[in-house]
Amino acid sequence: MIPLALADRGATISPLALGVPILLGVVGYLLAAASPQRRRSLPGLLCLLGAVVAAWFAWWQLTGNLAEDVLFTSFAGLMGAAGCGMQVESSPVYSALWFALAILATCGLFLVQGAAFISAATIIVYAGAIVVTFLFVIMLAQQTGKSLYDVRLMQPMAAVVSGGLLLAALVFAIRQPAPAASTAAPPGVTASAPTPEDASTIAVLGRSLFVDHLLAVELSSVLLLVAIFGTLVIALQSREPQR
Amino acid sequence: MNVQLSDSLLISAVLFVLGTLGFLTRRNLIVMFLSAELMLQAVALNLIAFGRAHGNYHGQSFTVFVLTVAACEAGMALVLFLALYQRASSLDVSLWHDLGETDAEEVDPDLFDAEGLVPAEVVRDRKLTPAGREPALTRSATTAAPAKKGASKRG
Numbered sequence: 001m002i003p004l005a006l007a008d009r010g011a012t013i014s015p016l017a018l019g020v021p022i023l024l025g026v027v028g029y030l031l032a033a034a035s036p037q038r039r040r041s042l043p044g045l046l047c048l049l050g051a052v053v054a055a056w057f058a059w060w061q062l063t064g065n066l067a068e069d070v071l072f073t074s075f076a077g078l079m080g081a082a083g084c085g086m087q088v089e090s091s092p093v094y095s096a097l098w099f100a101l102a103i104l105a106t107c108g109l110f111l112v113q114g115a116a117f118i119s120a121a122t123i124i125v126y127a128g129a130i131v132v133t134f135l136f137v138i139m140l141a142q143q144t145g146k147s148l149y150d151v152r153l154m155q156p157m158a159a160v161v162s163g164g165l166l167l168a169a170l171v172f173a174i175r176q177p178a179p180a181a182s183t184a185a186p187p188g189v190t191a192s193a194p195t196p197e198d199a200s201t202i203a204v205l206g207r208s209l210f211v212d213h214l215l216a217v218e219l220s221s222v223l224l225l226v227a228i229f230g231t232l233v234i235a236l237q238s239r240e241p242q243r
Numbered sequence: 244m245n246v247q248l249s250d251s252l253l254i255s256a257v258l259f260v261l262g263t264l265g266f267l268t269r270r271n272l273i274v275m276f277l278s279a280e281l282m283l284q285a286v287a288l289n290l291i292a293f294g295r296a297h298g299n300y301h302g303q304s305f306t307v308f309v310l311t312v313a314a315c316e317a318g319m320a321l322v323l324f325l326a327l328y329q330r331a332s333s334l335d336v337s338l339w340h341d342l343g344e345t346d347a348e349e350v351d352p353d354l355f356d357a358e359g360l361v362p363a364e365v366v367r368d369r370k371l372t373p374a375g376r377e378p379a380l381t382r383s384a385t386t387a388a389p390a391k392k393g394a395s396k397r398g
Binding site: 029033055059069072076079080083084086087092095096099102103106109110112113114115117118121122125126129132133136137140147149150152153154155156158159160162163164166167170171174175204205207208209212213216220223224226227228230231234235237238 | 246249250251252253254256257258259260261262263264265267268269270271273274276277278280281284287288291292294295299300301303304306307308310311312313314315317318319321322323324325326328329333334335336337
């Protein structure tokens, strides 16, 4: 059973361990992505790499053991690197490729956390979505090469400052020692935490979906239906002026 | 298998901030949409971690709903991009900054009638593309003409 406290490892984070990776990431992003010509600059990529390494070092200091779950840490590192690559890359095609890699890494994280069905469903749904998005990118964006709006970012300085502040606040709040009252298990908790070895995951998940969340399942099916009709209506309306 | 709750929360915080960064800075509609999907994925990661920490399957059930909404959103977003691209031949989001018609002057509050409606002459010189069905208040000879044409065709 996993303890419910957030700062379950008992270590508090030092401002240095929190600040260095975020600052390195901010500087690296500004150097690598936000230059006016959007050329890939070596110092920016080095700064981003340094940010990832510093984050891992801070994590190691907090947790004491970096390789305690090899799969989790490698999927997490892959996901962070793919997300950085997606935001640094200026071409939409390569951005979509990095996005696919990030989604695959999160599916691996789902799998590590015992959500096998969700992992498979995410891959199936996003495989379709990614393929369609690729079609769109190739149809719409790649006709005249790299366009100006792909190269120029919108307010990168303000965005990166607010993003860094958001990340610092989130990390600080997550690593905060939890109040003593929340360490006790809440009354409704069952002791069957899903594990990767649990073969009955899908059965239990199905029971949870169709017993506990039956109304929400019905509502989401209605939502899908409405989305299909809305998509058709918009597609037909946008074709009308050309007739 | 010793992954703690806070590790997953940290990872998904990083993913969420990366998605936010892309959504704020990118100007390509498709890349903005992908960044929003990245944020949704971070939330799904949080839900699964919380469900695992609580030892039940509610988190995974919520993730199924997140996936459903993401699929609906993808369909709507892509068809909207297609419609916008047919109008502007570009995926630049800053072309649509003036959708709110920023240069139009405010309607004088004295012009509103008892039902809160504005006379048709006031609304007429707006430049926005008309969408949907025109309300009965502003219906005039221009909109009545196609109906007449249809009637004559039928006859």
